[in-house]
Amino acid sequence: MNDLDRAAHALLRLPPSCGPVRLVAVDGHAGSGKSTLAARLSAALDDAPVLHLDDLATHEELFAWTGRLREQVLEPLSRGETASYRPYDWRLRRFGEARALPPAPVVLVEGVGAGRRVVRPFLAWLLWMERAAEDSWARGRRRDGPEQASFWDGWTVAETRHFAEDPSRPFADTLVRECQEGYDWLPGPAVTAGAHQIITHGDGSPSVI
Secondary structure, eight states: OOOHHHHHHHHHHHHSBBBBBBBEEEEEEETHHHHHHHHHHHHTTTTTTTEEGGGOSHHHHHHHOHHIIIIIHHHHHTTTTTTEEEEEEETTEEESSSEEEEOOOOEEESSSTTTTTGGGEEEEEEEEOOOOOHHHHHHHHHOOOOGGGHHHHHHHHHHHHHHHHSSSGGGGGGEEEOSSEEEEEETTTTTOSSTTOOOTTTSSOOOOO
16 A cells, blocks of 8 residues: 555545535645645545636636635535536636536545635645745746746736735645655644544554544
């Protein structure tokens, strides 16, 4: 069993947090590796649904997507219903056709701000990608190429402002550091030792008490 399998096993043992769903956030700076981690965790969880917050944001509302998230996703899932949201097309600058998000045992939500204040009450666990902002942004710029340079210039300002006003990392249950092979799983600022701690990090990977 590798570290992702152990993480998946631990997440499945968490109590539901949003109706029947264990909603697990993957947060961090843009370019930190959130999408890759979410995809790998999804595979380890037998293709658990993944909500990408880029699908709810827009050019004009980089972080003003909380109303859409609550109405289209959180409220239906909390009732045990299949959610339906319309992903934003960043090229056409408009919302597309509706996409279903079923109330699976674990649903992953990944993106900058996934662990923000209004989302945390619905979360079973908050993962934070432990990569510095400047390193993450440089990685993202390389990925997206020079044609997206002006977007990144605006994004870094908006992200810095967002995390200054509504930080996620102080509330993370687990800090995830990408390695050459796999990940290191470290206790986050929100984790305190005690009888109610469900996920431990004894050898750099999560396990269940």
